[in-house]
Amino acid sequence: MLKGKKIVLGITGSIAAYKSCLLIRNLIKKGAEVQVVITPAGKEFITPITLSALTSKPVISEFFSQRDGTWHSHVSLGLWADAMIIAPATASTIGKMAHGIADNMLITTYLSMKAPVFVAPAMDLDMFAHPSTQKNLEILRSYGNHIIEPTSGELASHLEGKGRMEEPDVIAQVLDNFFEQQQDLTGKNILITAGPTYEKIDPVRFIGNYSSGKMGFALAEECASRGAKVTMVCGPTALNCHHPNICRINVESASEMYEESVKHFPESNAAILCAAVADFTPEHRADNKIKREGNELCLHLKPTKDIARELGQMKKPGQILVGFALETCDEVSHAQDKLQRKNLNFIVLNSLNDAGAGFQHDTNKISIITAEERTDYPLKSKTEVAHDIVNKLSSYL
Secondary structure: OOOOEEEEEEEEOHHHHHHHHHHHHHHHOOOOOEEEEOOOOHHOOOOOOHHHHHHOOEEOOOEOOOOOOOOOOOHHHHHHHEEEEEEEEHHHHHHHHOOOOOOHHHHHHHHHHOOOOEEEEEHHHHHHHHHHHHHHHHHHHOOOEEEOEEEEEEOOOOOOOOEEOOHHHHHHHHHHHHHOOOOOOOOEEEOOOOOOOEEEEOOOEEOOOOOOOOOHHHHHHHHHOOOOOOEEEEEEOOOOOOOOOOEEEEEOOOOHHHHHHHHHHHHHOOEEEEEEOOEEEEEEOOOOOOOOOOOOOOOEEEEEEOOHHHHHHHHOOOOEEEEEEEEOOOHHHHHHHHHHHHOOOOEEEEEEOOOOOOOOOEOOOOEEEOOOOOEEOOOOOOOHHHHHHHHHHHHHH
């Protein structure tokens, strides 16, 4: 799966830099094109001449050449690459990545990178175990980076412990597996609902919720990047789609979302119902702005149409239906009940009681519940959460 892929390999100042030569050989043998970006400290451990001989490309280290002023564009590298792997990644570089300290070509390239980023730490055991390093790795995970955990063994300090960079053949296989997985939804049509709905009270007021749409958009991007054709029915949000395989349909109310979902579900292999759809809507909508009169305003609400239940009844053999449950109490029992009542294949549960989960956050903490089992996941970026959910969906498809 690496054949024809463009890989930016970042090398930093670690004794494990010698392993980068073996990694380059592995990647090139698999058909990849490799461009090395090395920090000044990295050049103290391995020479650009060696790396250039292996990649058949000039090694990039400085922003420009002192001799002729040739400019190396980190922006162009970020657009060129299909993936970036930083191996070895020192504690210093990990800290700079986490906090945006763009003082060398490698970090500016990382900050400009549009493709997935993989990080293979390498350092002494105490440095790796230090709270600052662990916090920085947690930050990188929250940004959507993929951390390739170091292994345990004898270190350069001659101590034994966790901190050895993972072996080059394993790192190459991680990348290979990533790109193989990226195409597992080719030929599939996926319907996704995202964002909130607004239920009008009058021309200037509405009933809504705090959904930002971030989780639904992350799911749409993940499915599209893995080869699916995505139809996203989206409530009001300022977010934008990026992948060309996503067809976005903008709606406002629960009834509009219902109509579009029912319309597109029959041609879909699966639907992921991520939107925060209003359960109630005003019985009567005022044509003009309601004025303040008296001390009270009474609104009579009626139930909206239940999209999940309707699609669950429409579902044909082979179609997969995924629901979401955002709960504040008795979370698991409510989710299990919804799973059964609405004929879902599995349901994604998150709780407002979990810090960093729910509306507005860039992170989420979920459980995936089926009729047979429940799988709990730690707090992750919504990009990583989308990856976990789509992995589960892929196993059904």
